[in-house]
Amino acid sequence: xxxxxxxxxxxxxxxxxxxxxxxxxxxxxxxxxxxxxxxxxxxxxxxxxxxxxxxxxxxxxxxxxxxxxxxxxxxxxxxxxxxxxxxxxxxxxxxxxxxxxxxxxxxxxxxxxxxxxxxxxxxxxxxxxxxxxxxxxxxxxxxxxxxxxxxxxxxxxxxxxxxxxxxxxxxxxxxxxxxxxxxxxxxxxxxxxxxxxxxxxxxxxxxxxxxxxxxxxxxxxxxxxxxxxxxxxxxxxxxxxxxxxxxxxxxxxxxxxxxxxxxxxxxx
Ligand code: ADP
Numbered sequence: 001x002x003x004x005x006x007x008x009x010x011x012x013x014x015x016x017x018x019x020x021x022x023x024x025x026x027x028x029x030x031x032x033x034x035x036x037x038x039x040x041x042x043x044x045x046x047x048x049x050x051x052x053x054x055x056x057x058x059x060x061x062x063x064x065x066x067x068x069x070x071x072x073x074x075x076x077x078x079x080x081x082x083x084x085x086x087x088x089x090x091x092x093x094x095x096x097x098x099x100x101x102x103x104x105x106x107x108x109x110x111x112x113x114x115x116x117x118x119x120x121x122x123x124x125x126x127x128x129x130x131x132x133x134x135x136x137x138x139x140x141x142x143x144x145x146x147x148x149x150x151x152x153x154x155x156x157x158x159x160x161x162x163x164x165x166x167x168x169x170x171x172x173x174x175x176x177x178x179x180x181x182x183x184x185x186x187x188x189x190x191x192x193x194x195x196x197x198x199x200x201x202x203x204x205x206x207x208x209x210x211x212x213x214x215x216x217x218x219x220x221x222x223x224x225x226x227x228x229x230x231x232x233x234x235x236x237x238x239x240x241x242x243x244x245x246x247x248x249x250x251x252x253x254x255x256x257x258x259x260x261x262x263x264x265x266x267x268x
Pocket of ligand 1: 012016038041
C-alpha cells in the first residue's frame with residue numbers, strides 16, 4: 001500500500017507545486033491523477049519515486065517512508081517503482097534493446113553498466129518484455145526509427161525490466177493519437193490486472209479516465225480537489241469533469257475498438 005501524507009513541494013523559486021497532499025493507494029489499484037496543466041500532477045508522481053525531493057510530508061510505501069531514504073536504501077526501493085514518461089525519454093540513437101536493458105541498471109553493478117555489459121538473463125528478460133509489449137520484431141532498430149506508440153511501448157518494456165511492483169506513468173499517452181492512446185492504456189491495464197501492479201497515472205481525457213481508472217484524485221493548484229471511486233467516475237458527466245478539471249477537459253474520442261483489434265481483443 002502507498003500512503004502519501006501531507007506532501008508538500010516548494011521549488012527553489014518559491015513555487016508551491018503541492019500543498020499538504022494526502023491519499024492512499026491500496027495494492028493493485030489503477031489510480032488516475034487528473035488536473036489542469038500546472039496543477040502538480042508531474043511533481044506528485046516524481047516526488048513518489050524521488051526524482052524530485054519533497055519539501056515536507058511522508059510517502060509510506062509498504063510502511064517505509066520513501067521521502068526519508070537515501071543512498072543504497074533509496075536505490076533498492078526505486079527498483080520496485082517503474083516510471084513511464086510522456087515523451088518516452090528513450091536514448092534516441094540507441095537500439096530498442098539497449099533502451100530496454102537500461103531499465104535493468106538498478107540491478108547491475110555500476111562498472112558493468114558503464115561497459116554496457118548485461119547478463120544473458122537480462123537479455124532474455126528484455127526480449128520477453130518486448131514480446132509482451134508486442135514489439136519484439138523491432139528489437140535492433142534505433143529508438144528514433146519507431147513510431148510514437150512503439151516508442152512508448154519501449155518505455156513500458158524498459159520499466160518492466162525493473163520487475164516493478166508499482167508503475168508511475170506521467171501523461172503516458174498525451175503525445176499519442178486516440179488509437180495509440182488506448183493501445184498503451186490497455187497494456188498498462190494488462191499489467192495492473194494480470195500482474196497486480198499498482199499503477200499511478202496522470203491523464204487528461206475523461207473517456208480514458210472512465211475506461212481505465214479504479215480510482216481518481218483531482219489536483220487543483222497543488223491541492224486535492226476531488227476524490228472518486230470507479231463508480232463515481234463512471235457516473236461523472238462532462239460538465240462535472242470540467243468543473244473539477246477546468247475548461248480544457250476533453251474526450252479523446254473513439255479509438256478503443258481499433259486498439260483492441262490491434263491487440264487481438266474485443267470491446268468490453
Ligand atoms: P502538471 O504536471 O500538472 O502540469 P507540474 O507538476 O509540472 O504540473 O507543475 C506544478 C507547478 O510547479 C507549476 O506551477 C509549474 O510551473 C511548477 N514547476 C514545475 N517544475 C518546476 C521547477 N523545476 N521549478 C519551479 N517550478 C516548477
